[in-house]
Amino acid sequence: GLVNSRDMFAKAVKGGYAIPAYNFNNMEQLQAIIQACVETRSPVILQVSKGARDYANINLLRNMARGATEYAKELGYEIPIVLHLDHGDSFETCKDCIDNGFSSVMIDGSHLPYEENIAVTKKVVEYAHKFDVTVEGELGVLAGIEDDVVAETSHYTKPEEVIDFVSRTGVDSLAISIGTSHGANKFTPEQCTRNADGVLIPPPLRFDILKEIEDKLPGFPIVLHGSSSVPVEFVKMINEHGGKLKDSVGIPEEQLRQAAKSAVCKINIDSDGRLAMTGTIRRVFDEKPGEFDPRKYLGPARDALKKMYMHKNEEVLGSAGKA
Numbered sequence: 001g002l003v004n005s006r007d008m009f010a011k012a013v014k015g016g017y018a019i020p021a022y023n024f025n026n027m028e029q030l031q032a033i034i035q036a037c038v039e040t041r042s043p044v045i046l047q048v049s050k051g052a053r054d055y056a057n058i059n060l061l062r063n064m065a066r067g068a069t070e071y072a073k074e075l076g077y078e079i080p081i082v083l084h085l086d087h088g089d090s091f092e093t094c095k096d097c098i099d100n101g102f103s104s105v106m107i108d109g110s111h112l113p114y115e116e117n118i119a120v121t122k123k124v125v126e127y128a129h130k131f132d133v134t135v136e137g138e139l140g141v142l143a144g145i146e147d148d149v150v151a152e153t154s155h156y157t158k159p160e161e162v163i164d165f166v167s168r169t170g171v172d173s174l175a176i177s178i179g180t181s182h183g184a185n186k187f188t189p190e191q192c193t194r195n196a197d198g199v200l201i202p203p204p205l206r207f208d209i210l211k212e213i214e215d216k217l218p219g220f221p222i223v224l225h226g227s228s229s230v231p232v233e234f235v236k237m238i239n240e241h242g243g244k245l246k247d248s249v250g251i252p253e254e255q256l257r258q259a260a261k262s263a264v265c266k267i268n269i270d271s272d273g274r275l276a277m278t279g280t281i282r283r284v285f286d287e288k289p290g291e292f293d294p295r296k297y298l299g300p301a302r303d304a305l306k307k308m309y310m311h312k313n314e315e316v317l318g319s320a321g322k323a
């Protein structure tokens with residue numbers, strides 16, 4: 001069955017790696033995630049956003065996630081799987097997911113005034129813990145688009161707030177803002193430098209802030225949102241087959257590797273999956289214009305996704321072999 005994140009995080013913090021938190025909205029994405037995590041023997045967090053619920057239906061999604069635990073077994077290895085609400089926007093949304101069998105929820109009050117963030121987060125924790133569901137809270141605002149919340153500029157997490165927030169809310173993990181952001185355009189070209197090949201190199205994450213937070217909360221599970229790397233190969237694939245992505249830049253893998261070795265024990269990745277699927281589907285459409293069976297383009301997209309997730313587990317997050 002599904003598990004909450006408690007054990008997973010304790011082991012990850014101790015072991016110096018991070019659990020992959022991959023978003024899914026459909027069957028092919030879920031298959032790719034499970035195949036990759038079974039093959040690499042990695043624990044995994046399946047994330048469902050509010051947008052995913054609206055798109056695919058909560059009942060279908062939660063039954064798919066439950067089915068995924070049996071699917072993993074069928075593939076030959078039982079891995080721990082968490083079903084997590086990504087960016088819960090209210091107590092009601094969190095309660096609805098808890099009542100529907102989610103094993104973990106995020107209440108994202110990061111855009112609220114501090115005391116309101118504490119109040120709603122505490123309310124979710126009190127309800128969730130009755131059902132042994134774990135809760136992620138957030139302090140600090142990421143740049144970019146968080147569901148309905150559009151943040152023009154980021155506000156890094158204030159280290160001086162974290163002890164008060166964690167102790168007063170009782171959250172099980174804390175998402176922080178240290179320079180990551182959502183989507184495929186994480187930095188403007190003006191914020192970046194260019195390497196010899198003309199590739200945009202973003203400013204480094206604020207590891208100094210992460211360190212201060214870790215010093216205040218030793219061993220406490222920290223979460224990084226907005227951690228897609230926006231691989232150049234997929235951006236190129238999209239643009240070579242009729243797409244028009246511009247100034248796409250993500251978080252370099254080396255920085256995520258470094259973060260995973262710290263108290264960061266959950267790393268959220270959605271955009272990279274979208275890029276891999278879109279690039280692959282565009283290529284199939286371009287190369288085989290007579291094809292009209294969805295399996296003929298969704299299948300290759302699924303394979304590309306799986307390969308990418310395996311790479312992340314093995315080479316970036318260090319979660320491979322930890323299940």
Ligand code: G3H
Pocket residue numbers: 023049050051052086087145146147182270271
């Ligand atoms: O943080 C946002 C996630 O990437 C989910 O995006 O709200 O478009 O499903 P979504």
Ligand code: 13P
Pocket residue numbers: 023086087181182183184224225226227228229268269270271272
């Ligand atoms: P990316 O847009 O960088 O993939 O971030 C996803 C995320 O944080 C989901 O909560």
Ligand code: NA
Pocket residue numbers: 012013015016017018259260261262263264265
């Ligand atoms: Na870690």
Ligand code: ZN
Pocket residue numbers: 087182225226268
């Ligand atoms: Zn996020």
